Amino acid sequence: xxxxxxxxxxxxxxxxxxxxxxxxxxxxxxxxxxxxxxxxxxxxxxxxxxxxxxxxxxxxxxxxxxxxxxxxxxxxxxxxxxxxxxxxxxxxxxxxxxxxxxxxxxxxxxxxxxxxxxxxxxxxxxxxxxxxxxxxxxxxxxxxxxxxxxxxxxxxxxxxxxxxxxxxxxxxxxxxxxxxxxxxxxxxxxxxxxxxxxxxxxxxxxxxxxxxxxxxxxxxxxxxxxxxxxxxxxxxxxxxxxxxxxxxxxxxxxxxxxxxxxxxxxxxxxxxxxxxxxxxxxxxxxxxxxxxxxxxxxxxxxxxxxxxxxxxxxxxxxxxxxxxxxxxxxxxxxxxxxxxxxxxxxxxxxxxxxx
Numbered sequence: 001x002x003x004x005x006x007x008x009x010x011x012x013x014x015x016x017x018x019x020x021x022x023x024x025x026x027x028x029x030x031x032x033x034x035x036x037x038x039x040x041x042x043x044x045x046x047x048x049x050x051x052x053x054x055x056x057x058x059x060x061x062x063x064x065x066x067x068x069x070x071x072x073x074x075x076x077x078x079x080x081x082x083x084x085x086x087x088x089x090x091x092x093x094x095x096x097x098x099x100x101x102x103x104x105x106x107x108x109x110x111x112x113x114x115x116x117x118x119x120x121x122x123x124x125x126x127x128x129x130x131x132x133x134x135x136x137x138x139x140x141x142x143x144x145x146x147x148x149x150x151x152x153x154x155x156x157x158x159x160x161x162x163x164x165x166x167x168x169x170x171x172x173x174x175x176x177x178x179x180x181x182x183x184x185x186x187x188x189x190x191x192x193x194x195x196x197x198x199x200x201x202x203x204x205x206x207x208x209x210x211x212x213x214x215x216x217x218x219x220x221x222x223x224x225x226x227x228x229x230x231x232x233x234x235x236x237x238x239x240x241x242x243x244x245x246x247x248x249x250x251x252x253x254x255x256x257x258x259x260x261x262x263x264x265x266x267x268x269x270x271x272x273x274x275x276x277x278x279x280x281x282x283x284x285x286x287x288x289x290x291x292x293x294x295x296x297x298x299x300x301x302x303x304x305x306x307x308x309x310x311x312x313x314x315x316x317x318x319x320x321x322x323x324x325x326x327x328x329x330x331x332x333x334x335x336x337x338x339x340x341x342x343x344x345x346x347x348x349x350x351x352x353x354x355x
Contacts, residue, residue: 001111001297002326003043004080005073010065011087012038013351021326022343028330030348036330039346039353040302043328044114045091046072046083048107048146049136052114052304057090074110076297083110104150107143111299113288115281115306115318122283123268123276127257134258137287138197141294145193152186155179156249164247170240183252184233190253191229197290198223198258204293205279205286209262212278212317217262219282226255274311281314285321303329 007018013035028036037053041060044052051060061068067088074081083106086092091103100106122129139146159179162172202221209219227235235251243250260267260279267279288299301322307315308331327343346355 001300002075003072003110003300004075006043006071008042008070009068010062011042011068011070012060012062014038014042014062014353015351017353019346019353019355021328023326025343026326026328027343027345028328028348028353029332029345031332035348035351035353037304038351039348040114040304040328040330042070043072043300044112044302045070045085045103046074046106046110047112047136047140048093048104048109048143049139052116052118057087060087060091072110076109076111081109104139104146105143107139107146108141108295111140111291111295111297112302113284113291113299114302114304115284116304117306117309119284120277120280120306120309122280123260123271130258131254131256133283133287134194134197137201137290138193140291140299141197142193145190148186148189152183152190152253155182155186156252156254159183159249160247163244163249166244170244176240180233180236183236183249187232187252188229191223191225191232191256194253194256195223195225195229201283201286201290204289205282208285208289208321209278209282212282212314213275217275219267219279220261220264221283222259222261224257224259225253226251277310277314281310281318285318288325298325301325301327303327305330305332307331 002023003021005018005020008014009016028039030036041051041053050057067086070085070087072083074083081096083096084094085103093100093103093106095106095109118129119133122133135145135149139149159176162175162179166172198221202219205221206219209217232252236249239250260283262271262275262279265271267276271279288301292298303318307318307329310318344355346353
């Protein structure tokens with residue numbers, strides 16, 4: 001997998017740009033709030049996923065403009081390809097001049113792994129970050145998973161709206177039956193794929209964590225469902241009265257979590273900050289390794305201002321593992337990564353990007 005050229009117009013604060021990349025290291029530096037993260041965010045969108053910053057599509061368009069345009073020339077499987085994204089209130093996409101049903105349909109075409117400061121908190125923060133991690137990883141492996149996840153989310157949203165309109169009384173049970181049937185069908189598929197992915201990524205992450213840790217520590221990844229996949233329909237039915245009063249659906253994959261255990265002990269509850277960061281690094285590198293094992297493609301590595309937050313040992317470990325990849329690193333001071341510079345260096349100032 002290799003990104004060759006990225007161009008854009010009216011995206012965030014960035015001035016119109018057309019940038020050709022190095023097949024190896026690409027360093028993007030500049031002061032804070034100049035547009036570094038905006039630039040790699042534009043690249044990330046071609047994975048078909050939403051912004052890794054959690055931004056809404058409408059927030060991606062420059063102030064005062066009605067829409068934004070992005071284009072990426074890349075190589076996948078030895079084949080040159082081109083993808084385009086247009087953004088207004090939502091994202092639209094085309095691949096090799098063919099219009100896609102949605103931007104998420106780009107999933108599986110251009111693959112990347114992103115390391116951001118948020119990812120370093122994946123272990124100790126809330127379960128939504130961990131669910132997002134696993135969903136993004138599976139979505140790049142199996143594009144159909146994205147559609148299942150969207151259908152599931154829509155069914156849960158519809159059930160929640162119905163619950164809130166019941167005003168504390170159990171009514172419209174036929175509509176509840178319909179929504180719960182959809183939730184159970186899609187939820188079962190989501191849970192099964194998450195469990196299968198966790199089993200696969202555990203082996204890779206444990207191996208990588210063992211290399212990173214100087215101690216004899218073993219990392220395990222455990223999926224923690226709110227209920228068994230085959231029991232979801234029954235649990236939804238039993239939770240109706242409680243859910244009517246809360247106005248939310250209390251069981252299902254949207255309530256599930258992951259637990260990371262070091263030598264059988266929860267890293268979130270008992271791990272040191274260093275251990276937690278090592279787990280996060282191992283997970284992201286394992287994500288990339290698993291993707292390559294299944295697809296045969298090495299994903300592009302995107303490191304958004306994370307190197308400055310890591311000690312030299314962890315910096316060196318990441319860089320040793322991605323030295324054969326195409327890499328994009330943002331930083332405020334290139335002097336911090338002088339040993340990395342061997343490809344291209346870009347500066348970003350006031351939204352202007354130049355080599």
